[in-house]
Amino acid sequence: MGSIEVVTVVRCSPGRLFDLQLDTELHTRSMGPSRETATTSTGQHVLALGDEVTFRARHLGLVWRMTSRVTAFDRPHRFVDEQVRGPFARMRHEHVFEALDASTTRMTDRMVVVAPLGAVGRVVERTVLDRYLQRLLRGRAEHVRRVAEGA
16 A cells, blocks of 8 residues: 655645635646546536536546545544546545644644555555655645645
8 A cells, every 4th residue: 555645834724725726727727747537426626525527638648547435524624535437446535634823734644545456556556656646646746736835
């Protein structure tokens, strides 16, 4: 099981950062090189508890499709999205927002991924997938940080 954690400090309130992380339009802009699209179950671009979003993107030279559902929602502290259909045996992404002071938030992304195909999948997790997803999460967090800080 691959486990990834990315911590980013942002000059922004937890509530604003929480809302930005739930915005699928911001998400797709942050994933430019993969040409990712996001289609929500509600037609809205901001997700809420129980909403599903289907992502379609090119990663590692292949086109991937994954549907995730928001399974936990505690604004402005934390939300969780989990794969309900897609390429992984399991994927869970926890987003945590902690106020450090009146204008600064620590944003923590914790992702657990289980690749399919048993032992072969575990090798792929350790040799390729974990590093790739860590780089993806860091790039996304940096994009969100720039937007939140008005850069």
